[in-house]
Amino acid sequence: xxxxxxxxxxxxxxxxxxxxxxxxxxxxxxxxxxxxxxxxxxxxxxxxxxxxxxxxxxxxxxxxxxxxxxxxxxxxxxxxxxxxxxxxxxxxxxxxxxxxxxxxxxxxxxxxxxxxxxxxxxxxxxxxxxxxxxxxxxxxxxxxxxxxxxxxxxxxxxxxxxxxxxxxxxxxxxxxxxxxxxxxxxxxxxxxxxxxxxxxxxxxxxxxxxxxxxxxxxxxxxxxxxxxxxxxxxxxxxxxxxxxxxxxxxxxxxxxxx
Amino acid sequence: xxxxxxxxxxxxxxxxxxxxxxxxxxxxxxxxxxxxxxxxxxxxxxxxxxxxxxxxxxxxxxxxxxxxxxxxxxxxxxxxxxxxxxxxxxxxxxxxxxxxxxxxxxxxxxxxxxxxxxxxxxxxxxxxxxxxxxxxxxxxxxxxxxxxxxxxxxxxxxxxxxxxxxxxxxxxxxxxxxxxxxxxxxxxxxxxxxxxxxxxxxxxxxxxxxxxxxxxxxxxxxxxxxxxxxxxxxxxxxxxxxxxxxxxxxxxxxxxxxxxxxxxxxxxxxxxxxxxxxxxxx
Numbered sequence: 001x002x003x004x005x006x007x008x009x010x011x012x013x014x015x016x017x018x019x020x021x022x023x024x025x026x027x028x029x030x031x032x033x034x035x036x037x038x039x040x041x042x043x044x045x046x047x048x049x050x051x052x053x054x055x056x057x058x059x060x061x062x063x064x065x066x067x068x069x070x071x072x073x074x075x076x077x078x079x080x081x082x083x084x085x086x087x088x089x090x091x092x093x094x095x096x097x098x099x100x101x102x103x104x105x106x107x108x109x110x111x112x113x114x115x116x117x118x119x120x121x122x123x124x125x126x127x128x129x130x131x132x133x134x135x136x137x138x139x140x141x142x143x144x145x146x147x148x149x150x151x152x153x154x155x156x157x158x159x160x161x162x163x164x165x166x167x168x169x170x171x172x173x174x175x176x177x178x179x180x181x182x183x184x185x186x187x188x189x190x191x192x193x194x195x196x197x198x199x200x201x202x203x204x205x206x207x208x209x210x211x212x213x214x215x216x217x218x219x220x221x222x223x224x225x226x227x228x229x230x231x232x233x234x235x236x237x238x239x240x241x242x243x244x245x246x247x248x249x250x251x252x253x254x255x256x257x258x
Numbered sequence: 259x260x261x262x263x264x265x266x267x268x269x270x271x272x273x274x275x276x277x278x279x280x281x282x283x284x285x286x287x288x289x290x291x292x293x294x295x296x297x298x299x300x301x302x303x304x305x306x307x308x309x310x311x312x313x314x315x316x317x318x319x320x321x322x323x324x325x326x327x328x329x330x331x332x333x334x335x336x337x338x339x340x341x342x343x344x345x346x347x348x349x350x351x352x353x354x355x356x357x358x359x360x361x362x363x364x365x366x367x368x369x370x371x372x373x374x375x376x377x378x379x380x381x382x383x384x385x386x387x388x389x390x391x392x393x394x395x396x397x398x399x400x401x402x403x404x405x406x407x408x409x410x411x412x413x414x415x416x417x418x419x420x421x422x423x424x425x426x427x428x429x430x431x432x433x434x435x436x437x438x439x440x441x442x443x444x445x446x447x448x449x450x451x452x453x454x455x456x457x458x459x460x461x462x463x464x465x466x467x468x469x470x471x472x473x474x475x476x477x478x479x480x481x482x483x484x485x486x487x488x489x490x491x492x493x494x495x496x497x498x499x500x501x502x503x504x505x506x507x508x509x510x511x512x513x514x515x516x517x518x519x520x521x522x523x524x525x526x527x528x529x530x531x532x533x534x535x536x537x538x539x540x
Contacts, residue, residue, distance in 0.1 A: 018452060021476050021511075034510070137472050139448040140411065200471060201499030202300035203293045229473040231503035238267060239300050239499055 005253045007032065007230075008098070008130065009170040009195045009222030010040040010071075012063060013056075015135065016049055017142040023226040025067045031230050032070065037221065039253070041074040041097045041130070045226070048102050048132070053078050054087060061094050072097035074130060078106055079118035088121055097252075098128040098168065102147075103154050110153035119158045119165035128166040128255060131155055133176060133198070135227050152179040159188050166255060170195040170222050174206035181214055189214075193250055195222025201236045208241055216247040266305020268505045271519065272538050274526040275301065275501070277406065277443060277469040277493030278311035278349075282337030284330070286319030294341065298348070300498045304505075307523065308535050309345075312352035312379040312406070313338040324382040324408075324420040326356045331366060339373050350534060352379035352406055357390045367397055376534045381408040382420035386431040395435040404439040404529040406467070407431070411449030424449070425457035425464075432463045439463055439529045444495050446470030446504075451477055455484035462489075465525065469493035473500045479511055487517035491526045 012025050021027075023045065032040055042064060047056025053076035064071050075091045077084055077099050091099060099122050103115060122129045133150045155169055159180070169180065169192065177194050184192065196219055200206040211219065223230035240247060266273075278297065281290035301309055313334035315326030326334065335353055342351040353370030355363040357380065367378060378398050384390050386407060398405050410422035423431075425442060432440050440463055445451045447470030458464045466481055468490060481490060494501030508518055528540035 018474075019476055019480075021479060136474060137448055140450045140472075200497050203296035203498065204496060205296055207499075226475050229475055229500075229503045229507050231506040232473045232500055235267075235499040235502040235506070239303065239502065241299075 003248055004037050004221035005039070005251050006221065007035075007037050007040040007223050007225070008168055008220050008252055009132075009197055010225050011043045011045040011227070012060070013045040013047075015045055015227060017136075017145055020226045025063055025071055028225065029067060029070060031223070031225055035223070035230055035234055039070045039072065041252075042071045043074045043076065043100045043130075045135075047076045048100075048105055048135070052081060057087065057090070068095075074098040074100050076100045076102065077118060079114035080106065080108060080112070084118070085121065088118075088125065091127070092125050096127060098130045100130045100132065102132060104147040104150045108154075110151055111157040115154070115158050116161040116163060119161060119163040119167070123163045123165035126255075128168050128252065129158070130168045130170060133169065133171040135171070152176045152183070155180045155192065156183045159184050159192050164191065167192045168195065168220060168252070169193070171198045171224055173198045174200065174210060177210060177214075181218070189218070193218055193220045193252070195220050195224075196233045196236060196249070197222045197224035197228055199236065201239045205241070207236050208244055211240070211244050211247050216244075217250050219249045220252050221249055267303055267502055268305045269509075270305070272307045272523040273305050273492065273505075274308045274310065274523040274535065274538075275306050275493050276310050276441060276491045276526050277467045277495045278309035279496065280311045280313050280338060280341050281317065282313055282334060284319055284333055284337075285313075285317040287317070297498065298345065301348070304498060304502050306348070307538070308348055308350055310350045310352060310377065310526075310530075311338060311341065312354045314354050314379075314381060322419060325358075326354070326383070328356075328359060328362050331356055335366065335370050335375070339370065339375065342374060350530075351375045352377045354379040354381065355394065356383040357388075357394055358383055360390060360393050363394055364397060367394065371401060371403070376530045377404045377406060379406045382410075382422045385421050386423035386427040391431060392434065395431065395438050399435060399437045402531050404441055406441045406443055409443045409447070409449075409454070411445060411447070411451045412453035413449065425454040428464055429457055429461045432461050436463055439465060441465045441467050441491060441529070443467055444470035444493070445481060446472030446474070446477060446500065447495060448472065452480065455480055459484045465489045465491050465529065467491050467493040468504050468521070469495035469501060471495075471497040471500050473503055478504060478507055482511075482513070487513065487520045488525065490521045491529070492521050492523075
């Protein structure tokens with residue numbers, strides 16, 4: 001039993017570079033049942049590869065309508081795109097749980113000022129800002145999939161800007177997590193969380209090390225579904241050593257009333 | 259699963275990890291004992307009956323991991339055989355060699371086999387298309403030893419620190435030595451596994467090990483579609499949590515109980531010399 005309240009890194013929709021089995025909301029509900037997770041923040045996978053996220057967000061809202069009791073939209077807002085503030089306002093109107101951003105896909109390097117603007121706007125609206133490090137291993141990517149992994153410096157830049165936005169980093173592994181966490185002041189660290197989907201367990205025991213060094217409160221449950229097996233996070237939590245078996249991850253549902 | 263422990267996380271029944279690694283004092287990692295202990299402890303919880311492991315020389319401390327010196331080859335294999343000796347109810351050893359010094363490699367294989375190694379581990383010191391591998395493969399065939407070969411799924415033209423082989427290279431090797439079972443390492447271990455699946459579909463003596471940190475949805479389904487359960491073997495490599503997750507995933511993608519047994523242990527047991535896993539018979 002994970003005690004997790006929400007999967008922060010779920011997505012729906014096809015992936016441009018390989019076939020994914022059943023990346024639809026109904027299957028996601030089944031996966032949540034199997035993994036005993038009450039709800040999920042759900043992004044729209046194809047939108048990560050669109051220039052303008054508006055139409056993808058519309059699809060997301062529409063597809064989630066029958067499942068809103070358990071699936072909360074996490075739409076994409078691109079802060080260097082015209083009228084992005086309207087897209088954020090629509091996300092608020094639609095009851096978004098978080099805002100997704102893909103700086104590497106949009107060519108926005110570390111410390112790009114628009115990212116700070118987005119973080120400030122998210123903070124003002126009480127919405128966490130979610131960054132995705134990767135969808136798949138860098139060694140297997142399609143020749144036209146050249147965005148690369150999200151740099152840790154991008155996250156540090158936003159976290160240091162003093163916007164008070166909550167930042168959730170998904171699909172990061174130990175090295176990147178440590179590079180961000182220990183590159184921030186204690187108060188800045190308190191506003192950054194990491195999902196569990198790409199952290200190594202035994203025998204390297206990266207997950208156990210991070211929990212001991214940073215505290216379980218810095219981590220949130222994430223599966224990376226549908227690109228990644230949702231069972232990985234369950235396995236990682238189950239295989240924690242005895243001194244960490246009762247570790248409680250942060251509860252993002254407490255960040256915002258549902 | 260060892261006596262006295264709770265129900266294994268991977269469910270009941272035998273389970274062979276064909277792709278385990280251990281460490282030794284000369285590995286350059288102060289925590290080498292803890293790493294080995296962590297693997298065994300997690301393995302017990304998962305329910306791994308047998309870890310078939312290797313130590314790749316000094317893991318880069320005194321010669322490159324993929325281009326081991328003869329001294330490091332010996333020390334790595336000695337350390338691995340020592341783990342096998344001290345954990346004789348749950349660990350078996352691959353003999354890892356660098357094929358560039360053929361005479362030495364053959365002597366080392368014979369030395370390790372006589373001490374109980376049950377297979378040959380080849381990594382990335384020479385591509386699988388190279389004739390230098392042939393004497394080692396002939397040795398494997400003569401002694402019914404499987405070969406676990408490191409792979410980069412759809413390798414780049416060049417890679418730092420290694421001369422990796424991919425599925426096409428391994429199929430070339432398999433065609434030259436059809437009597438030897440070749441285990442293509444870690445389809446989740448980096449690179450384009452879909453390229454691998456397309457390459458090995460019709461090469462009957464190439465088996466796929468499921469290990470690696472990669473846990474892409476769709477990979478298991480497509481691997482089953484490409485080669486069937488009869489040519490898949492389970493392993494974890496460096497990440498036991500993804501290994502466990504893949505076993506759980508097999509349970510939900512429609513694999514029959516008989517096929518699950520094949521992947522968990524029967525296929526592996528059939529590849530190694532008879533008697534390699536006391537109590538298990540494929």
